[in-house]
Amino acid sequence: MVRLEGQNAIELRNITKRFGSVVANDRICLSLKRGQILSLLGENGSGKTTLMNMLAGIYLPDEGEILADGKPITIRSPKDAFDHKIGMIHQHYKLVEVFTATQNIILGLKAKGGLNLAEANRKVQEICDRYGFEIDLKKKVYDMSVSEKQTVEIVKVLYRGADILILDEPTAVLTPQETDKLFAVMRNMKADGKALVIITHKLNEVMAISDEVAVLRKGKYIGTVKTAETSPQALTDMMVGHAVTLNIDRPQADELKKRLKIGNLTVKDKEGVKKLDDVSFEAFGGEILGVAGVAGSGQKELLEAIAGLQKLEHGSSILYIAPDGREQELYNLTPLDIIKKGILLSFVPEDRFGMGLVGGMNITDNIRLRTYRDGKLMLSDFAESKALAEKIVTDLEVVTPDINRTPLRRLSGGNVQKVLVGREISFNPTILMTAYAVRGLDINTSYAIYNLLTAQKMRGAAVIYVGEDLDVLLELCDRILVLCGGKVSGVVDAKNATKEEIGLLMTTVGGGKEATNEA
Amino acid sequence: MKHEANTPLIRLAKRDAMSGGAIWAIRVGSIVLSLLIGCLVILITGNNPFKAYGVMIQGSLGGKVYLQQTIKIAIPLLGCALAIAPCFKMRFWNIGAEGQITAGALGATLIARLLDGKLPSLPLLLLMCLAAIVAGGIWGLIPAFFKAKWNSNETLFTLMMNYIIIGVVGWLQNGPWEARQGRMAQFSKDATLPKVLGIHCGWIIVLVLVLLMFFYMRYTKQGFEIAVIGDSKNTASYAGMKVGYVMMRTMFLSGAICGITGFIILSGANGTLASNIANGVGFTAITVAWLSQLNPFAMIVISMMLAILTKGADTLQTQMNVPASLSNIIIGLLLFCMLGCEFFINFKMIFRSRKTEKEVDAK
Numbered sequence: 001m002v003r004l005e006g007q008n009a010i011e012l013r014n015i016t017k018r019f020g021s022v023v024a025n026d027r028i029c030l031s032l033k034r035g036q037i038l039s040l041l042g043e044n045g046s047g048k049t050t051l052m053n054m055l056a057g058i059y060l061p062d063e064g065e066i067l068a069d070g071k072p073i074t075i076r077s078p079k080d081a082f083d084h085k086i087g088m089i090h091q092h093y094k095l096v097e098v099f100t101a102t103q104n105i106i107l108g109l110k111a112k113g114g115l116n117l118a119e120a121n122r123k124v125q126e127i128c129d130r131y132g133f134e135i136d137l138k139k140k141v142y143d144m145s146v147s148e149k150q151t152v153e154i155v156k157v158l159y160r161g162a163d164i165l166i167l168d169e170p171t172a173v174l175t176p177q178e179t180d181k182l183f184a185v186m187r188n189m190k191a192d193g194k195a196l197v198i199i200t201h202k203l204n205e206v207m208a209i210s211d212e213v214a215v216l217r218k219g220k221y222i223g224t225v226k227t228a229e230t231s232p233q234a235l236t237d238m239m240v241g242h243a244v245t246l247n248i249d250r251p252q253a254d255e256l257k258k259r260l261k262i263g264n265l266t267v268k269d270k271e272g273v274k275k276l277d278d279v280s281f282e283a284f285g286g287e288i289l290g291v292a293g294v295a296g297s298g299q300k301e302l303l304e305a306i307a308g309l310q311k312l313e314h315g316s317s318i319l320y321i322a323p324d325g326r327e328q329e330l331y332n333l334t335p336l337d338i339i340k341k342g343i344l345l346s347f348v349p350e351d352r353f354g355m356g357l358v359g360g361m362n363i364t365d366n367i368r369l370r371t372y373r374d375g376k377l378m379l380s381d382f383a384e385s386k387a388l389a390e391k392i393v394t395d396l397e398v399v400t401p402d403i404n405r406t407p408l409r410r411l412s413g414g415n416v417q418k419v420l421v422g423r424e425i426s427f428n429p430t431i432l433m434t435a436y437a438v439r440g441l442d443i444n445t446s447y448a449i450y451n452l453l454t455a456q457k458m459r460g461a462a463v464i465y466v467g468e469d470l471d472v473l474l475e476l477c478d479r480i481l482v483l484c485g486g487k488v489s490g491v492v493d494a495k496n497a498t499k500e501e502i503g504l505l506m507t508t509v510g511g512g513k514e515a516t517n518e519a
Numbered sequence: 520m521k522h523e524a525n526t527p528l529i530r531l532a533k534r535d536a537m538s539g540g541a542i543w544a545i546r547v548g549s550i551v552l553s554l555l556i557g558c559l560v561i562l563i564t565g566n567n568p569f570k571a572y573g574v575m576i577q578g579s580l581g582g583k584v585y586l587q588q589t590i591k592i593a594i595p596l597l598g599c600a601l602a603i604a605p606c607f608k609m610r611f612w613n614i615g616a617e618g619q620i621t622a623g624a625l626g627a628t629l630i631a632r633l634l635d636g637k638l639p640s641l642p643l644l645l646l647m648c649l650a651a652i653v654a655g656g657i658w659g660l661i662p663a664f665f666k667a668k669w670n671s672n673e674t675l676f677t678l679m680m681n682y683i684i685i686g687v688v689g690w691l692q693n694g695p696w697e698a699r700q701g702r703m704a705q706f707s708k709d710a711t712l713p714k715v716l717g718i719h720c721g722w723i724i725v726l727v728l729v730l731l732m733f734f735y736m737r738y739t740k741q742g743f744e745i746a747v748i749g750d751s752k753n754t755a756s757y758a759g760m761k762v763g764y765v766m767m768r769t770m771f772l773s774g775a776i777c778g779i780t781g782f783i784i785l786s787g788a789n790g791t792l793a794s795n796i797a798n799g800v801g802f803t804a805i806t807v808a809w810l811s812q813l814n815p816f817a818m819i820v821i822s823m824m825l826a827i828l829t830k831g832a833d834t835l836q837t838q839m840n841v842p843a844s845l846s847n848i849i850i851g852l853l854l855f856c857m858l859g860c861e862f863f864i865n866f867k868m869i870f871r872s873r874k875t876e877k878e879v880d881a882k
Contacts, residue, residue: 336759355753
């Protein structure tokens with residue numbers, strides 16, 4: 001069959017996918033063309049991976065149809081996907097550690113007349129040569145770097161004859177040099193007539209590699225634009241969307257008191273990749289310090305590092321200045337140490353059930369996470385948590401069938417978040433850190449949360465607000481710290497800054513140090 | 520190209536909340552179902568199922584002596600299930616109860632060999648029990664230490680620890696401590712648990728443990744920490760809990776209670792140490808713990824239920840000439856149905872409806 005470049009390889013029509021009451025994909029239409037690289041752009045939780053997983057046979061769409069070469073198909077399993085020549089390279093690699101590259105690549109394929117490793121090696125080598133992959137096929141996976149493992153995954157998919165390749169955030173774990181190499185082979189594959197999709201939220205990469213960009217926001221399809229005809233700013237606007245005109249009160253505190261002095265904070269992940277690179281800043285009681293950045297720029301690690309949940313590299317410093325002026329170095333303290341030192345540090349983490357709350361427990365038990373140590377002798381605290389739970393439910397209008405019975409997992413996202421925020425502000429913190437505090441919440445609940453944070457600021461707490469909505473950051477915060485690739489690319493005054501300014505800082509890799517760092 | 524159906528025949532979806540009544544209806548239904556399938560099995564062996572079930576009930580509950588024997592089977596099951604409960608609550612898969620029981624019995628035997636005849640009965644028994652607690656506790660602590668320190672796999676580790684201690688006791692039994700023909704000497708009366716209401720007083724000990732464990736899990740700080748770690752280790756760290764330390768503490772406690780159970784079997788029932796002292800209790804207790812959803816009071820019921828089945832099948836064997844392995848089959852069926860029914864509590868099945876299929880075909 002002759003396959004023309006630019007012809008639709010796959011077409012998605014009105015694809016909808018729900019998880020319980022959450023609509024992860026809402027009537028999405030998309031087409032993948034041969035000889036073209038399409039970027040699928042969107043914030044975390046916008047439904048990119050869910051959509052592509054339906055092509056890879058991991059999920060089944062609830063509604064809508066998928067067309068391959070113009071004919072409707074059903075993809076029920078990853079095997080179906082391969083039969084339709086669709087291959088997906090997931091974020092988490094699925095390789096057998098003790099096998100070599102070739103063994104992993106041919107794994108699970110039925111060869112005629114038994115296994116001929118030499119023949120397989122030759123075929124794999126052929127693919128590598130054609131597209132320019134550099135890899136030692138006899139190397140065992142446990143000896144490989146992340147980038148080599150990724151190469152094996154891509155070759156594996158090609159070996160199975162995929163014409164349509166989906167790469168889920170392939171550059172998240174790569175160094176800039178490795179990214180360049182990956183892009184080179186992607187261009188080779190494109191020249192060979194393959195249809196490629198790259199899922200990403202890094203705008204500079206979108207601009208560098210893709211021909212077209214499709215943007216999703218909150219599970220909805222926003223549109224597709226030609227890369228050549230757009231700009232990072234325009235894409236940011238599409239990605240973040242123009243929020244309803246906001247009007248958040250921003251009263252000024254009487255005085256600012258230095259509360260935190262972060263110096264040279266560096267955190268590495270398990271792979272040794274720097275998630276935070278030499279981050280230094282100060283936070284003051286009586287102000288809300290916003291933290292902006294594309295997802296995965298180190299926001300999570302920053303807050304967890306301050307909360308004592310990350311291993312810090314040598315030379316990092318987190319200096320806490322108590323309201324009475326005493327100073328306390330938090331470097332390498334555990335959360336328990338921080339509690340025992342009497343530091344009133346509150347933290348609303350990004351993943352509510354993964355950290356911060358216990359989904360299987362009721363509201364009172366979740367409040368008890370903070371109070372259980374106050375009980376007498378061996379006994380867990382009961383009276384305090386019960387009273388506090390009732391107060392939070394009343395004050396924040398939490399809707400729950402039964403405060404002492406219903407597990408938190410059964411409540412709606414907004415109510416869950418109210419319980420978490422309510423608990424964290426209940427003990428009058430001197431530092432309050434929140435990560436994506438309003439993600440998934442409706443506008444009213446969001447405003448309730450903003451008001452709570454502002455009230456804490458006026459009470460004298462140093463509030464650190466990690467957010468994704470630039471409009472909100474600009475309205476709510478006093479100063480905004482912008483992270484880019486784990487580095488501070490700038491600190492701006494929220495009253496004077498513009499969205500464009502911040503957007504630019506968000507995408508300027510490594511640079512931007514010259515930006516104003518006063519305040 | 521052949522047009523394929525749009526959805527598979529059966530899809531699974533997670534259920535929202537289910538009412539308490541419906542949940543219990545499913546659970547009771549599963550027990551009934553297992554007994555019905557059990558009927559079929561009994562029929563295959565050429566017996567009347569109703570008569571067989573009747574014999575089983577009669578042989579396990581129908582008389583004072585029978586009942587006492589049944590309770591004697593239930594005591595170590597209950598004790599050991601109580602020991603496993605906190606580990607499982609923490610999602611720490613301790614399948615080394617067998618070894619921890621043996622370690623506890625070994626510790627108690629050591630004291631008995633050293634001090635029997637030199638001390639009055641009560642202090643001797645208390646010292647034996649204490650030694651069992653320490654020995655069982657340490658045997659449980661070792662895998663927890665490695666898990667906390669190097670994140671080793673606790674399932675394999677606890678399992679392997681069983682064979683080590685059983686081997687050690689086997690060597691003692693046939694070597695240094697051998698009395699005659701591969702057996703150790705029986706304890707004196709001083710080192711034997713006294714009887715209360717015709718059964719060794721182990722039943723009082725385990726019932727006290729039921730109360731203590733219920734209280735521990737529900738009302739103490741440590742119990743709360745265990746529950747939180749079981750749900751999310753990250754949340755536990757976030758709340759300032761030392762996950763590794765709690766793991767070690769809980770496994771010491773679990774091993775210690777297994778040790779007490781070992782002491783009860785040793786001093787109450789057997790009166791001597793042998794390498795097969797645990798006799799599978801450590802594994803059956805996992806069943807008891809799961810079936811009772813880790814609720815200590817439910818464990819009383821479930822351990823009695825399994826004891827009735829075991830004792831009943833023994834009677835069945837002698838009276839109706841049915842193989843004793845029949846009881847294992849029925850216990851297996853019971854387990855399968857009761858654990859399997861949890862699936863239907865958590866998930867619902869969506870069948871492809873004919874209507875949607877037609878709609879698709881019409882397109």
